[in-house]
Amino acid sequence: MLTDQKLQSLKNIILESSKDELIWMSGYLAGVSEKNITSSAPPVANEIALPTEKLTITVLYGTETGNSKKIASKLASVLKGKQHKVTLKGLDQYNADNLKKESLAFIVISTHGDGEPPAAAKKFYDVLHTKQHDLSNLKYAVLALGDSSYPLFCKAGEDVDAKLKAFGATQVLPLEKSDLDIYAVSDAWINNVINNLPTAANALLPKPQNRQAKNGKRFYKGVVKTHINLNDKGSLKETFHIEIGTDEAIYYLPGDALGIVPPNVDEDVSEIINLLGAKKHQKIDYKDETLTLFDLLKTKLNILYMPLRIVEKYAKLIQSELPAVRLDLKNILALYPFNKDVSLEDFIAILEPITPRLYSISSSPYAHGNNEIHITVARNTFSVNDKTKYGFCSSHFAGLNDGDEVTFYINSNERFHLPDTNKDIIMIGPGTGIAPFRSFIAHRDDEGAPGKNWLFFGDQHFATDFLYQSELLAWFDTGSLTRINTAFSRDQKEKLYVQHRMQQQAKDLFKWIDSGAYVYICGCKNTMAKDVEETLINIISEEGKLDRKEAEDYLSRLEEEGRYAKDVY
Ligand SMILES: Cc1cc2nc3c(=O)[nH]c(=O)nc-3n(C[C@H](O)[C@H](O)[C@H](O)COP(=O)(O)OP(=O)(O)OC[C@H]3O[C@@H](n4cnc5c(N)ncnc54)[C@H](O)[C@@H]3O)c2cc1C
Numbered sequence: 001m002l003t004d005q006k007l008q009s010l011k012n013i014i015l016e017s018s019k020d021e022l023i024w025m026s027g028y029l030a031g032v033s034e035k036n037i038t039s040s041a042p043p044v045a046n047e048i049a050l051p052t053e054k055l056t057i058t059v060l061y062g063t064e065t066g067n068s069k070k071i072a073s074k075l076a077s078v079l080k081g082k083q084h085k086v087t088l089k090g091l092d093q094y095n096a097d098n099l100k101k102e103s104l105a106f107i108v109i110s111t112h113g114d115g116e117p118p119a120a121a122k123k124f125y126d127v128l129h130t131k132q133h134d135l136s137n138l139k140y141a142v143l144a145l146g147d148s149s150y151p152l153f154c155k156a157g158e159d160v161d162a163k164l165k166a167f168g169a170t171q172v173l174p175l176e177k178s179d180l181d182i183y184a185v186s187d188a189w190i191n192n193v194i195n196n197l198p199t200a201a202n203a204l205l206p207k208p209q210n211r212q213a214k215n216g217k218r219f220y221k222g223v224v225k226t227h228i229n230l231n232d233k234g235s236l237k238e239t240f241h242i243e244i245g246t247d248e249a250i251y252y253l254p255g256d257a258l259g260i261v262p263p264n265v266d267e268d269v270s271e272i273i274n275l276l277g278a279k280k281h282q283k284i285d286y287k288d289e290t291l292t293l294f295d296l297l298k299t300k301l302n303i304l305y306m307p308l309r310i311v312e313k314y315a316k317l318i319q320s321e322l323p324a325v326r327l328d329l330k331n332i333l334a335l336y337p338f339n340k341d342v343s344l345e346d347f348i349a350i351l352e353p354i355t356p357r358l359y360s361i362s363s364s365p366y367a368h369g370n371n372e373i374h375i376t377v378a379r380n381t382f383s384v385n386d387k388t389k390y391g392f393c394s395s396h397f398a399g400l401n402d403g404d405e406v407t408f409y410i411n412s413n414e415r416f417h418l419p420d421t422n423k424d425i426i427m428i429g430p431g432t433g434i435a436p437f438r439s440f441i442a443h444r445d446d447e448g449a450p451g452k453n454w455l456f457f458g459d460q461h462f463a464t465d466f467l468y469q470s471e472l473l474a475w476f477d478t479g480s481l482t483r484i485n486t487a488f489s490r491d492q493k494e495k496l497y498v499q500h501r502m503q504q505q506a507k508d509l510f511k512w513i514d515s516g517a518y519v520y521i522c523g524c525k526n527t528m529a530k531d532v533e534e535t536l537i538n539i540i541s542e543e544g545k546l547d548r549k550e551a552e553d554y555l556s557r558l559e560e561e562g563r564y565a566k567d568v569y
């Protein structure tokens with residue numbers, strides 16, 4: 001296609017370029033070729049001239065683990081480099097009512113939970129969904145970040161894009177969705193944004209790109225080397241310390257999480273195949289693979305606690321009435337039998353992939369080497385009709401034995417990494433929240449980091465639930481752990497939690513924070529993290545002599561500076 005001379009020039013450029021430059025170039029070329037393709041479409045062609053005027057642009061991001069912020073910041077800096085007037089803001093700091101005053105906005109937003117916006121974008125998302133807005137003056141584009149292993153891929157970005165459109169805003173670019181290999185899509189998107197900046201009068205809508213999202217996950221295969229219950233006899237809990245060894249080196253940093261798509265239980269899969277009247281070795285095409293029905297149901301599709309949207313789809317498929325109740329697939333099929341007139345393929349098509357589960361990594365590549373990785377898994381327990389039941393993935397981990405295989409990937413968490421070695425850190429991690437902090441302390445211990453380390457840990461009972469007790473106390477003895485405060489909630493009449501210990505240490509805590517310490521919280525999102533944050537605000541207010549609003553602003557500033565980070569679930 002290219003002349004020899006052109007091909008040689010291209011090869012020379014490629015040879016001299018770094019990986020990052022190659023990724024940037026691929027995005028740039030995608031943008032250029034998109035522009036050329038679009039320019040052959042007559043109505044739009046004349047409008048694709050780069051604007052000479054300086055535009056006022058708002059770049060917004062909604063993030064949980066930092067990816068969206070990174071991309072939005074990159075876009076903002078490229079736009080600033082082109083002399084446009086740019087405001088960059090996190091959606092937690094942005095009032096959605098202000099959108100009507102904007103002329104041009106670019107939004108990067110990820111999806112979390114089960115198709116939900118990141119916690120920091122929830123208020124913005126809710127205001128968009130509960131109020132009417134006239135956005136006829138707004139031109140915009142949305143980049144949605146997600147992971148195609150989740151059933152609702154990029155749902156929050158889709159919702160925001162749809163709402164802006166419904167309120168009369170004009171798309172400058174079609175909604176773009178990015179899988180985990182964020183740079184492949186985001187660099188091209190940034191180029192598209194630059195190439196398609198509207199003039200004040202025109203908004204351009206290039207043809208949608210049918211980009212096939214690539215997952216971008218790198219899976220590692222490992223083997224369980226150690227599997228121990230950290231809770232002693234008599235504890236109400238089971239928390240497993242699991243070490244997984246690999247032949248190939250694993251690339252991760254303290255603060256990252258291990259991701260896994262847990263396999264379904266053989267008996268459940270066989271029961272479902274019986275209820276379907278199907279054959280386990282029957283071959284099924286699924287995405288870009290062909291698998292036996294058994295393997296498909298075991299390793300790819302969710303068959304537990306079916307979401308109501310699937311119950312509704314199944315009711316439609318078998319043309320029957322089903323109550324809006326979440327049940328396992330085997331129970332649904334037993335109660336509301338599969339209709340033989342429906343094809344197996346149509347049935348498979350309504351099912352969703354198994355949702356990946358994440359576990360904060362509790363090892364350090366420095367201290368433990370690159371060929372092993374540790375996690376700290378609490379067996380999830382709940383009750384249904386007074387019967388005790390166990391979570392799917394945590395039970396899978398609980399039931400593993402030495403030598404069992406585990407396939408996993410690394411989910412990096414940019415916002416939860418260690419700062420420079422000389423910085424002080426405060427870690428608040430009760431229960432399994434200790435996991436990343438075991439990694440942090442081991443890492444700093446190994447590298448002899450001069451920064452001070454203060455840990456708040458809590459659980460139910462000192463005698464049975466002091467996870468990693470001997471290691472933590474050994475680090476305290478050698479000075480790698482500068483301070484440790486524990487709260488065992490059920491060892492006395494009054495419940496005692498980490499936030500109470502923090503309050504008791506208010507003076508010193510504030511001194512550390514005000515002198516530049518980094519604050520990390522890990523563990524339970526709904527109760528612990530909220531109470532701890534509230535306590536931090538109180539401490540900042542009391543010790544810093546600030547009113548509540550000023551104390552909240554102080555904490556927000558810490559967060560903005562990357563000095564206050566949460567890994568909560
Ligand atoms: C960034 C991150 C880090 C994490 N780190 C850790 C960690 O270090 N250690 C750790 O232990 N966990 C961690 N988690 C949590 C972990 O990912 C899982 O969410 C947890 O183990 C529960 O998963 P599960 O599959 O065992 O439970 P699931 O089967 O997903 O069940 C979860 C809940 O769903 C409900 N439920 C499920 N089935 C039914 C049913 N049939 N009927 C009624 N209700 C039902 C129950 O309320 C149950 O408690 C982390 C999560 C995130 C996002």
Ligand SMILES: Cc1cc2nc3c(=O)[nH]c(=O)nc-3n(C[C@H](O)[C@H](O)[C@H](O)COP(=O)(O)O)c2cc1C
Pocket residue numbers: 062063064065066067068069109110111112113114115116118145146147148150151152153154155179180182358
């Ligand atoms: C707990 C959790 C739940 C997630 N749920 C979804 C989901 O429902 N749909 C999706 O497309 N991606 C989901 N993701 C993937 C994230 O959107 C993806 O990792 C993204 O790059 C994160 O960007 P951020 O760092 O800006 O938050 C989930 C990730 C986590 C950790």
